[in-house]
Amino acid sequence: MFITDDLQQRWWALEAKLVERFGKKPDLEAVLFLIGMQETGFVQEKISKEEKQDLMHVAVCTVLAPSGYYIEEGNDPDGWPHFKQLRALPEMNLPDQENFIKDHVLLYFEQEGI
Numbered sequence: 001m002f003i004t005d006d007l008q009q010r011w012w013a014l015e016a017k018l019v020e021r022f023g024k025k026p027d028l029e030a031v032l033f034l035i036g037m038q039e040t041g042f043v044q045e046k047i048s049k050e051e052k053q054d055l056m057h058v059a060v061c062t063v064l065a066p067s068g069y070y071i072e073e074g075n076d077p078d079g080w081p082h083f084k085q086l087r088a089l090p091e092m093n094l095p096d097q098e099n100f101i102k103d104h105v106l107l108y109f110e111q112e113g114i
Contacts, residue, residue, distance in 0.1 A: 035058075
């Protein structure tokens, strides 16, 4: 599956908004990191590699939840959300996986009114 023109156009529009807001063009990982920070409220001057991975994991679970892949089960004592996987993700090659996540990220921003 090749990236659809519509998906690409919508992704570029999101990138443009984020460049406007943050002054530089983010890649998919940076966008997931931002979503993770938004969802957890986690803001620190120094963030460890593990915390970055945790924030991106929260983001992936959050953006895939509306499609029924995950459900939030609640927060741990430190305030981090925990998710339960409800169904397996479809098997895809790497470009299709990226497009799948991008499409869900775009839906997330649309639902958030951004």
